[in-house]
Amino acid sequence: MIRTRTICLVAWAIALSGVPRGRCANIIIVPVASDGVHTINAANNEIILPSGGQRITLEIFVDGWDPDLDGVPTLKGFQVVVDSSGYTNGVRGFLTPTLVPCSDDQTCIDAFGGVCSFLGDACTVDSDCPFVDVGETCEGSRCDFPILVGGFCEPGFMYGGRPDFIFPPTRNLAAVDLTALDFRFASTLLDPKDAIEDPGTRLYVGTLVLDVSSDAVGRYEVGLFPSPDSILLQVDNSIVQPLNARSALVLVPCQLNSDCADNSVCTTDVCAPDGTCVNTPNFDETVSCCDPGTGDLCGVPSLVPGDFDDDGRTDLSDFALLQRCFHADPPTGECANVDVSCNCSIDADDVAAFVAEIGVSR
Numbered sequence: 001m002i003r004t005r006t007i008c009l010v011a012w013a014i015a016l017s018g019v020p021r022g023r024c025a026n027i028i029i030v031p032v033a034s035d036g037v038h039t040i041n042a043a044n045n046e047i048i049l050p051s052g053g054q055r056i057t058l059e060i061f062v063d064g065w066d067p068d069l070d071g072v073p074t075l076k077g078f079q080v081v082v083d084s085s086g087y088t089n090g091v092r093g094f095l096t097p098t099l100v101p102c103s104d105d106q107t108c109i110d111a112f113g114g115v116c117s118f119l120g121d122a123c124t125v126d127s128d129c130p131f132v133d134v135g136e137t138c139e140g141s142r143c144d145f146p147i148l149v150g151g152f153c154e155p156g157f158m159y160g161g162r163p164d165f166i167f168p169p170t171r172n173l174a175a176v177d178l179t180a181l182d183f184r185f186a187s188t189l190l191d192p193k194d195a196i197e198d199p200g201t202r203l204y205v206g207t208l209v210l211d212v213s214s215d216a217v218g219r220y221e222v223g224l225f226p227s228p229d230s231i232l233l234q235v236d237n238s239i240v241q242p243l244n245a246r247s248a249l250v251l252v253p254c255q256l257n258s259d260c261a262d263n264s265v266c267t268t269d270v271c272a273p274d275g276t277c278v279n280t281p282n283f284d285e286t287v288s289c290c291d292p293g294t295g296d297l298c299g300v301p302s303l304v305p306g307d308f309d310d311d312g313r314t315d316l317s318d319f320a321l322l323q324r325c326f327h328a329d330p331p332t333g334e335c336a337n338v339d340v341s342c343n344c345s346i347d348a349d350d351v352a353a354f355v356a357e358i359g360v361s362r
């Protein structure tokens with residue numbers, strides 16, 4: 001993410017004269033609404049909720065694929081992939097796609113916005129449109145989640161009827177893949193001659209509806225994967241580079257230090273004046289690890305995480321030691337520095353942490 005931004009800034013710096021400053025291809029997900037009390041800090045791209053238990057709406061936009069606005073290149077397709085890894089980034093609670101039970105599309109339009117009408121390219125036979133009436137067409141969330149089964153309104157959708165929707169609604173092939181939590185929004189124009197000039201403003205590509213759990217405290221991130229997961233496709237089939245991706249933030253501020261409890265006695269939990277939690281280790285991480293349940297100290301951290309034999313590489317010889325030490329709780333002797341997650345237990349979390357370090361040489 002940071003690397004992408006840097007390239008983008010360099011591109012601006014090179015294109016010094018005659019070019020609108022600060023323009024670059026962007027995808028951004030913006031918090032726009034909540035069904036409860038909230039404020040939106042646009043500068044931080046953050047929605048602030050006094051408490052969890054709310055349904056929030058976020059919208060995805062793209063812009064900037066033609067920085068000098070001279071009509072070249074034009075855009076004929078896109079794919080934007082949501083990064084859900086920050087849905088659990090708070091101290092407690094989580095974000096999750098909103099599930100609204102439904103038996104027809106109108107329920108979903110009522111819940112999430114959009115419009116149903118009897119105009120346009122409506123379905124003509126019942127089997128084509130199990131959740132709407134023959135002759136009806138709906139733009140927005142459909143009663144089609146899980147995909148093709150229905151039962152819930154799609155929590156990720158494109159509302160093609162919006163005036164700022166990127167492509168002419170009847171002249172593009174659009175789909176939102178909701179089969180994984182990293183929702184994937186994609187569309188391509190049916191006729192390349194319709195390719196879109198950069199208007200110099202943000203254009204809408206999709207909507208995401210999330211529930212903030214009632215116990216939520218802390219700051220969560222709703223990310224977008226940069227290139228190559230997300231792409232803007234030019235009419236000549238080349239990909240716009242660089243592509244800057246900007247996340248939305250969801251903050252449920254803490255009120256008390258007890259709001260920041262992280263189930264570890266190895267950290268001191270403080271609610272900072274700005275409503276964010278700070279969980280500071282209360283032991284010296286450079287000399288020992290700590291059991292979060294008891295506070296007992298154990299072992300020693302490896303100088304480089306995963307490089308247990310300290311030869312500068314994290315490789316299979318280190319993995320062999322990790323296998324020998326599995327369930328050595330607390331780790332001692334040759335296992336003393338094998339506790340990658342530093343919680344006085346050698347288990348699956350250490351394997352995951354180790355795998356993340358494989359092949360890293362410093």
Ligand SMILES: [Ca+2]
Pocket residue numbers: 066067068069070071072073
């Ligand atoms: Ca241009």
Ligand SMILES: [Ca+2]
Pocket residue numbers: 261262263264265266267268269279
């Ligand atoms: Ca703690």
Ligand SMILES: [Ca+2]
Pocket residue numbers: 306307308309310311312313314315317318
């Ligand atoms: Ca090693």
Ligand SMILES: [Ca+2]
Pocket residue numbers: 339340341342343344345346347349350
């Ligand atoms: Ca561990």
